[in-house]
Amino acid sequence: MWIRLRQIALVANDLESAVSEFHNVLGINVAYRDPAVAAFGLHNAVMPAGEQFIEVVSPTEPGTAGGRYLERRGGDGGYMVILQCSDHGPVKARVEAAGVRKVVERDTAHYRLMQLHPRDTGGSFLEIDVQVGGESMNGPWEPAGPDWHLARTQVVQAIVFADIQSEDPEALAQRWSQVLGIQVDMMAGVPTIGLDNATLRFTVATDGRGEGLAGIGVRVQNGPALIAAASARGCRVDDATVMLGGIAVTLID
Numbered sequence: 001m002w003i004r005l006r007q008i009a010l011v012a013n014d015l016e017s018a019v020s021e022f023h024n025v026l027g028i029n030v031a032y033r034d035p036a037v038a039a040f041g042l043h044n045a046v047m048p049a050g051e052q053f054i055e056v057v058s059p060t061e062p063g064t065a066g067g068r069y070l071e072r073r074g075g076d077g078g079y080m081v082i083l084q085c086s087d088h089g090p091v092k093a094r095v096e097a098a099g100v101r102k103v104v105e106r107d108t109a110h111y112r113l114m115q116l117h118p119r120d121t122g123g124s125f126l127e128i129d130v131q132v133g134g135e136s137m138n139g140p141w142e143p144a145g146p147d148w149h150l151a152r153t154q155v156v157q158a159i160v161f162a163d164i165q166s167e168d169p170e171a172l173a174q175r176w177s178q179v180l181g182i183q184v185d186m187m188a189g190v191p192t193i194g195l196d197n198a199t200l201r202f203t204v205a206t207d208g209r210g211e212g213l214a215g216i217g218v219r220v221q222n223g224p225a226l227i228a229a230a231s232a233r234g235c236r237v238d239d240a241t242v243m244l245g246g247i248a249v250t251l252i253d
Contacts, residue, residue, distance in 0.1 A: 001087050003128070003180055005159060005198035007046075007053040007143060008216055009080035010245040011066045015058035018076060018245045019045045022054060025230045025242055026220070026249075027155035032145025042066050046144045048152040049218060051137035052159045052197075053144050055080075056245060069118075076246030078213025080115075080125040081162055082143075083180075083195070088112055088130050090181060098178045111142040116179070122172040123211025124164050126179065137197070155226070157219045160252060161199040165214040169202035172211070176200065215248035223253035 012018035022028055028047040037044045037057060041064035044057040057079065059067040069079060085091055092114065095102070101117035103125070112130040134140050141148065166172040173184045173191035184191050193200040205211060220226055223240070230242035242249050 001085065001090060002196045003083050003085045003091075003182065004137075004196040005052060005081070005162065005200075006084040006129075006141065007055055007080075007082035008078070008159060008162060008213070009055040009057060009082060009125075010077065010213075010247060011069055011079040012056050012058050012076040012245055013070060015043055015045060015056055018056045018058070019047070021233070021235065021244045022047060022056070024233060025226060025235055025244060026218070027153050027226075028054065029151040029153060031148040031151035032143075034143065034145070040064060040066070046148070048144065048148050049156040050152070050158040053141065053148075054159075054216075055082075055143070073123075073209045073212055077209065078124060078215075078247045080127055081164070081200070081213060082127040082129065084134065084141075085128055085130060086135070088114065088128070091128050091179070094179050094181055098175070100179060110140075120175075121179070122164060122166050122175060124213040126176065128179075155221055157221065159198060159216055159218055161201055161217040161250075162213060163201045163203050163215040163248070164212070165203045165205040165207075165209075166211045167205055169204055173200075173202040176202075213247065215250065217250040217252055219252045221253070223251040226251055 030045045032046045041061040042057045046055045100120040103117050104115040106113045110132045115127040118125050170191050177184045182193050191202040230236040235242045
């Protein structure tokens with residue numbers, strides 16, 4: 001059985017402003033806007049990052065889970081870590097054994113979704129899905145729409161890590177390990193979980209925003225040009241990091 005990182009979701013007060021940041025700095029394009037998220041009082045945009053995806057969601061009405069999350073974490077930022085697995089059965093058994101609650105569970109002929117409660121997964125929503133016929137990373141991925149390949153660029157090639165911050169990173173890593181069935185390794189003092197195509201890193205929360213998805217690392221072409229674009233827009237942090245959509249994006253050239 002394999003488990004891989006397929007999509008990162010952010011939540012923003014202003015959808016188009018956040019999308020513009022990603023487009024102007026990272027050169028990625030919107031592939032799909034999913035009308036189904038309107039049922040949750042949201043609108044969204046999904047952008048290919050190689051064969052993975054960065055999604056931004058934003059509330060369209062008061063009283064939504066996304067809006068409450070924005071308030072709780074003090075503004076735009078990380079929202080969901082979305083994984084793809086080859087077999088839901090073992091994962092669901094581990095979720096049940098760990099006593100982790102589910103927010104949404106839905107199976108269709110082509111897509112099987114399981115979204116876990118953020119209070120049980122350390123601030124960030126953890127979603128683990130199955131795409132029927134999606135064994136290839138270049139294959140279908142329903143949340144990105146039927147024509148996601150047309151929006152893909154060569155600037156961002158992959159999402160290689162995600163940082164989930166917490167007051168107790170080791171305990172949170174063990175919690176995710178329970179669910180995923182993958183052991184925790186210590187790398188340079190940081191608890192990590194190695195997926196088939198990326199790494200989940202559990203870091204100490206130091207920014208006053210509490211638990212949640214704090215950053216990602218992306219493999220890119222021509223990192224210096226992207227840093228220059230970020231500098232022009234006031235998004236540069238240092239020679240390898242930019243702030244987009246409320247998260248730290250590390251550029252790996």
